Amino acid sequence: MPIQYYIALAVTLFSIGVVGVLIRRNAIIVFMCIELMLNAANLLLVAFSKTHPATATAPLAGIDGQLFVFFVMVVAAAEVSVGLAIIVMLYRNTHSVDVDFLNRLKN
Amino acid sequence: MGITAIVFWILCALTLFSAIMVLVSKNPVHSVLWLVATFFSISGHYIMLNAQFLAIVNIIVYAGAIMVLFLFVIMLMNLNTRTELKKNLWMKLAGVISGGMLLWILISVVRTYSEQTKVHPVIAATNTGSIGLIKNLGQVLFTQYALPFELCSVLFLSAMVGAVVIGKKN
Structure with a gap:
């Protein structure tokens, strides 16, 4: 598959995530759209890691890209646990997960 | 096709x-x-x-x-x-x-x-x-990328502590 198909798919997924962050008010769905954007980047990293044909001198060319995807997943898991804890705390204090109420954190 | x-x-x-x-x-x-x-x-x-x-x-x-x-x-x-x-x-x-x-x-x-x-x-x-394949990825992960891998465990520990502290009732 030519790489530009994968790039087009990944940027479309990323744009869908951006639109979701902009138009939804539910904090959990905004969070899920961030996950969608992370996955678009992951897909692009994996696709680019496969553009290096293996040679005799470098049989593992491109493996760094796939390891980066692994680390992105690790960081995403940590981020989700803290983020959901923040959302639960927000819900406990305001009884709402509407992001427009987030300005109450000011005082 | x-x-x-x-x-x-x-x-x-x-x-x-x-x-x-x-x-x-x-x-x-x-x-x-x-x-x-x-x-x-x-x-x-x-x-x-x-x-x-x-x-x-x-x-x-x-x-x-x-x-x-x-x-x-x-x-x-x-x-x-x-x-x-x-x-x-x-x-x-x-x-x-x-x-x-x-x-x-x-x-x-x-x-x-x-x-x-x-x-x-x-x-x-x-x-x-x-x-x-998992064999090649594991070899590179535990040799060349061993330090970032260990740092990930610290990140997880801090995320766990952070989630508990934030989620605790007052």
């Missing part, structure tokens, strides 16, 4: 359709389920690219652990019966337009790129290669 291209286009359509359904679903539980469908189709792409370890990890970590965490939180808050407050229609329109312009710019960059590389197109090799 070979079988690889057919599978690729079907997976693309599934990915984009379920990603859009994440946005337009009114019920947050349905959004979570559509996001799981998105992750499964992205895993299908990984399998096509012969990144088998990442495909399995994507299903186990994302579709398994993270999405279950989302479902737990949604059910804890009992959001599935409540409808979202109506957002200003103009704000929604502005969001869609700005996201669409971002997509337009990025797609035109991709089109320019594909015209420039028409003679020697860059190919992402499907159904071949051994860099996605």
Whole structure:
């Protein structure tokens, strides 16, 4: 598959995530759209890691890209646990997960 | 059109359709389920690219652990019966337009790129290669990337402590 198909798919997924962050008010769905954007980047990293044909001198060319995807997943898991804890705390204090109420954190 | 291209286009359509359904679903539980469908189709792409370890990890970590965490939180808050407050229609329109312009710019960059590389197109090799296998990934991870791997455990520890501290009642 030519790489530009994968790039087009990944940027479309990323744009869908951006639109979701902009138009939804539910904090959990905004969070899920961030996950969608992370996955678009992951897909692009994996696709680019496969553009290096293996040679005799470098049989593992491109493996760094796939390891980066692994680390992105690790960081995403940590981020989700803290983020959901923040959302639960927000819900406990305001009884709402509407992001427009987030300005109450000011005082 | 070979079988690889057919599978690729079907997976693309599934990915984009379920990603859009994440946005337009009114019920947050349905959004979570559509996001799981998105992750499964992205895993299908990984399998096509012969990144088998990442495909399995994507299903186990994302579709398994993270999405279950989302479902737990949604059910804890009992959001599935409540409808979202109506957002200003103009704000929604502005969001869609700005996201669409971002997509337009990025797609035109991709089109320019594909015209420039028409003679020697860059190919992402499907159904071949051994860099996605767990043996090779593990060898590189535990030798060259051993320090970042250990730092990840510190990150997880701090995330765990942070989640407990934030979630604690006062």
